Amino acid sequence: MSGDGLLPRERTEVAPGAVHVPDWLGPMEQRELVASCRAWARGPVPMRHTRLPRGGVMSVQTVCVGWHWRPYAYSRTAPDVNGERVAAFPPWLAELGRRAVADAYDDPAAGAAYEPDTALVNFYDSSAAMGMHQDKDERSDAPVVSLSIGDTCVFRFGNPETRTKPYTDVRLASGDLFVFGGPSRYAFHGVPKVLPGTGDPATGLAAGRLNLTLRTTGLPG
Template structure:
């Protein structure tokens, strides 16, 4: 869907899409068992200390999603080793589960083209943001610019579907492409679109599989920070 209100290709099933240079959508990449495993893991990661929190922006606005960070703690607009805008606890470690999934995601998204995408061939993720979108939550268009390398971003969707807006690198305005992301979908964006504006226009309540036991949407975003943990 590109602003048309109709999701392209729905009548013919959902296959691999490349909505822009360096962006790859693999629908249903996670099977039902993997989705349940990740939801259970997210519940554990969300527990305090260094648990899920609400983020306040420098402007005073409060994000409608709630977030827990792994590996490095993200805050507007930087990274720290502790939850500097929360309980001050050390951030939870980046889990092997996400390391393995993210590496496989990049390899399967780009295949033999990995050498043509910056940071894909030697992808080494070390940070994840887990965002929970309750009903009515959304995320404005933004760029992931706090990382010091341009390795691809891996995005995994769980629970309710959403309308994800993938924009351009210069402005929050058009051109953009709207994509429906469903539970189990994988989106990888790197290359020319690594620093593109992107966000969630809306979630679609009630679209999650009840067997997940999840209200709303979970998004796991995995990145390579380029930060030196020894410092």
């Protein structure tokens, strides 16, 4: 993926190990990511609303790359969708993740050591939300890299102990990077709302929000 050569605005440490970097993705990178997400959404395992074990259905739509996530496990195939093997995790996306970690932490060594092998791509329409949850289905405590494209959202970042306060609400706009690891790796987080009409159609996304989270599963093979 090509870079735009743009310098992001100053990064902010929201909590220990949790860093927000505004404007990290330039316009060209955002357009390229939107195009890639559209291709993944067509399959081999298509984008869908995930059904939860107790029967509920998530309001966001999700497609996975590298490993298929379903509550609350990873697999190479998608038995809850169509049984097909998910799209491969491309090397350029791993390299993007390494650059994200290096920039967020201002630590080239941490970036070089980062080896993501899966991405969850979530699409939020104007009414979608995500409840407070932990990303804890991985067998690795490597950081999670979150990339936002499209409409701005309210991202609620909490603590590792409880879904309730204390938490911090951060506005994630198109192109923003958020990385959480270290003491904040298992912090509860969610998206209480999306702000419709705040995105730029020049990204290739006319409405809604795309969120890509890159993770290291720690699984073999």
